Amino acid sequence: MIYTNVTGIKSFIILGFPGLSPKYYGHVSAVFFFVYVAIAVGNVFILAFVMCQKSLQKPTYLVFCHLALNDLTFGTVTLPKIISKYWFDDNIISFYGCFVQMFFVHYLGSVTSFILLVMALDRFIAICIPLRYPVLITNNSISLLCGFAWFIPISLLVTIIVQALALPYCKSNVIAQCYCDHIAITSQACGGNVRIVQVTTLCMAMFCLLLPLAFILFSYASIIAVILKMSNAAGRRKTLSTCTPQIFITCVFYLPRCFVYVANTVGFYISLDIRILLVLLYSLFPPAVNPIIYCFKTQDIKQTLIKNLKTARIGTQAKLLF
Template sequence: MTISMSNQTAVTEFILLGFPGLQPIFFLPVSLTMFVAYIVSLIANSTVIILIILREQLHHPMYIIIANLALSDLLFDTITLPKIIAKYWFGAGSISFNWCFFQVFCVHNLGSLDSFIIMLMAIDRYVAICKPLRYHSIISNKLVTLLCYLCWVIASIIGLAITLNAVQLPYCGPNRVKSCFCSNAVLIILACIDASLERRKGFIIAICVHLFPLAVIVLSYILIIRVVHLSANNGNWQKAFYTCTTHLIVIGLYFIPRLFLYIISQAPVTLDADTNVLIISIFTFIPHFASPITFCLRTKKIRNILAQMFKSICPRSENKSGTLVKRHCTSIQFNVHEMPMYKNSL
């Protein structure tokens, strides 16, 4: 596990503990929960990406943004979840030094990317609702694609900066990571020297990365609610607000726990290790399989495409007199409220 270095030893691998206080009797249910979450995320996000790529009617700005969010979430889960599941199933909790810091890069890169992508989605909705007649002249596929590329580049730079901030420290003793994956915060505390300055640097970068997109999202939704409230009648106002709340729930689930942890990490209050890991897991993994449902299955075009796919897989049967007999599969109906201003973009 270690290699001798002058008067100290250098850590060559870390041990992922997951939930440090978890009793062995709960290993199976916890790991099965993670496995199910990964499979759902894998299927849901892969379906979204494939549909948006293959279906020409989905080649619109909003769906390009959604595809980028789905790809980010899919990569995040694939890089982190299989390792911690293997720890609980096979006792393979060790992770090499280089792979651990690769996880650090990916975690902060993709985490930052999610913030930027959700911000782009809020901006797209603002233009579609507040400036519907100018939507297609302002928002185009080319512009959105360029903005998404820019978000990937900026997020990669942020991930690299946070990784370099942590990897430059000497790790020569403790190597037990109290988390389900490697990240800047859980590794810096294992350094052999006082890393207060590095902790502050990481905190400042993380706060800026999340507060700026959150401020843009909040401002866009204030303007959206104001415009809808002033222009729509009571019935349409309720439908529009219902549609907005689905997005706001995912935003709250993603941003609030993360900002809470960042603030707590700088306060004298110390959270229980298992509570800390639970909060991290909630804000990290739940939005990854909730967002495809919230952002995609509630849109008319994707619902119609999925319905057509189910009909082609499960065709109806007819008897000799031409009347219908029992269907091979139960029909699925979606009854959600659509925002009137979105008919052109959805």
């Protein structure tokens, strides 16, 4: 059969969880709404707090700001539509609107991967070659590296979008997901080029995920080796504490993704509802918990926050006395 690149689909329907009973729609929309509020409040707080505290305007915390901006944008791109589906029964998204959402979903995920690489590089130089750290890692150099993290995936994602748009869409217009992603969209396409586009996209996705992951694993393996060689137990604990936030954030981002990819590779059966839930967990859980990790696992941020709270409490008590 011969297909042209003309599609009769003008809009897509966001399916969400196919097995979910309508009586639970309100509960699900409320959960998504509170997740979005947590993402928005937490990441806006981190951005504002670091920008307002000159003592925190250091390379490590500038990386945190870039990651917080990325997490905030991802939540804003993905959650409002699925909230409106379950809250207002608005499950229609335009054809091109779906592609725009798909672009940002995969672009922001790729940017996160490269920002985690920058984060690992920062800790690698700080612990493995500390004497060179003040020279190599400055606010300007970190800003440049984070700029590359935002810039590198653009050309790859534009290529992916153009290839997907060129496919003819003649199947169902139902997106079996809570937001538009590449697999859900291209599975509705027709013709022999679909498989080629999907394989090409997979290779680009693996480049954006596995290349940074390889360096991240090398960095933290080197850091752990250096820490184990330290003779002072207190020094080991203090050094390890400086990179535990980054390790937590990296694990939260990569481990669920690796589980899903391995499960698909070995043929482990996962129902559609569970698969969608897993995708949501590894997509939305990191943006929601990263601000908590920053505040409770980063000593400078935690101490500055506690100091400000104590100052505010003392100021309030003084006003009450007078």
